[in-house]
Amino acid sequence: MLRVSLIAVAAVIGATAAQAEVVKDGDLRVLRIRACADDEMRARGGWVEEIQEHLAFASGIFESTFGIRFRVEEVVEWDSDDAGQGLGDLVDELEADMSVEGVDAVVGFSAQDPRAGKLSKYVALPWGLTPSLGRVSMIRAMVEDESYDLHLAVVHEVAHLFGAFHVTQQDSVMRETVQGPRTFQFDTENGKLIRLMRDYDFEAGVEAIDPQTAERLTALWKRGGGEVDTSPLAEALFNRGIELYNEDRPEDAIALWKRSIRADDRFALAYGTMGVTLAELERYDEALEALKKADELGWPEAKQAMWLIEWREERGEE
Numbered sequence: 001m002l003r004v005s006l007i008a009v010a011a012v013i014g015a016t017a018a019q020a021e022v023v024k025d026g027d028l029r030v031l032r033i034r035a036c037a038d039d040e041m042r043a044r045g046g047w048v049e050e051i052q053e054h055l056a057f058a059s060g061i062f063e064s065t066f067g068i069r070f071r072v073e074e075v076v077e078w079d080s081d082d083a084g085q086g087l088g089d090l091v092d093e094l095e096a097d098m099s100v101e102g103v104d105a106v107v108g109f110s111a112q113d114p115r116a117g118k119l120s121k122y123v124a125l126p127w128g129l130t131p132s133l134g135r136v137s138m139i140r141a142m143v144e145d146e147s148y149d150l151h152l153a154v155v156h157e158v159a160h161l162f163g164a165f166h167v168t169q170q171d172s173v174m175r176e177t178v179q180g181p182r183t184f185q186f187d188t189e190n191g192k193l194i195r196l197m198r199d200y201d202f203e204a205g206v207e208a209i210d211p212q213t214a215e216r217l218t219a220l221w222k223r224g225g226g227e228v229d230t231s232p233l234a235e236a237l238f239n240r241g242i243e244l245y246n247e248d249r250p251e252d253a254i255a256l257w258k259r260s261i262r263a264d265d266r267f268a269l270a271y272g273t274m275g276v277t278l279a280e281l282e283r284y285d286e287a288l289e290a291l292k293k294a295d296e297l298g299w300p301e302a303k304q305a306m307w308l309i310e311w312r313e314e315r316g317e318e
């Protein structure tokens with residue numbers, strides 16, 4: 001009985017793996033998208049058509065530049081929690097709420113205005129947030145605010161899905177600040193990077209990127225954005241480590257954070273998080289070494305974590 005069910009499980013896994021292959025349309029890579037609109041976005045009329053239009057525009061740019069065509073599988077409703085503290089919380093929420101089944105990525109549109117009713121309502125907010133090489137992208141869709149350009153926002157954020165990084169060049173769509181000319185041009189390195197990652201398998205994820213591709217990706221980032229942004233590969237490996245940690249697999253998480261640090265040896269958050277986790281596993285010497293590095297790189301919680309370890313070790317010796 002058990003033998004039979006194991007074979008059945010193996011067959012199912014095999015079928016899923018075959019389906020997970022990157023979808024092509026002739027020479028084009030197809031990016032399958034599930035688009036979501038939050039309650040504030042839906043409060044304005046024609047939201048489905050509006051989202052389709054933004055994604056169609058961005059798809060045109062990606063198709064002519066990289067041979068990547070978007071295919072919007074569906075546009076669905078999603079209710080965002082107004083108590084969230086910005087785009088990071090919205091990304092976490094969308095990840096938790098929305099399935100990636102049958103698509104490469106989920107693109108959320110939120111018209112939630114965290115400044116509503118506050119004195120800071122004239123402060124410009126980020127246009128979007130997308131974890132590098134992840135499966136969720138969040139677009140801030142506040143069109144009543146004339147400074148927001150959703151075409152630019154969608155092109156920029158989807159580029160992050162493929163691992164694009166921020167640059168200082170003002171004539172690149174990957175510039176970090178929104179001021180400057182309206183451009184849909186990519187700087188040389190990000191252009192090469194998206195071509196390199198064109199067939200990225202979102203389901204297999206960052207762990208499946210082969211060493212040669214990883215090396216080329218890191219070299220492009222060093223040349224183009226290494227001075228201003230964390231390595232997209234390091235960020236993606238770090239995020240995957242967090243997922244594993246949350247699945248109660250701290251050892252596997254640490255292995256990924258080590259890979260993350262190899263991709264970007266100035267990534268303070270990776271050193272710090274690894275240090276705290278090593279301390280939880282009572283591997284204090286390694287923990288202190290990682291936290292010392294995190295402290296040198298300016299991670300604000302490093303000193304307190306080191307102090308706690310020393311205090312615990314002293315008590316252990318009593």
Ligand SMILES: [Zn+2]
Nearest residue numbers: 156160166176
């Ligand atoms: Zn960005």
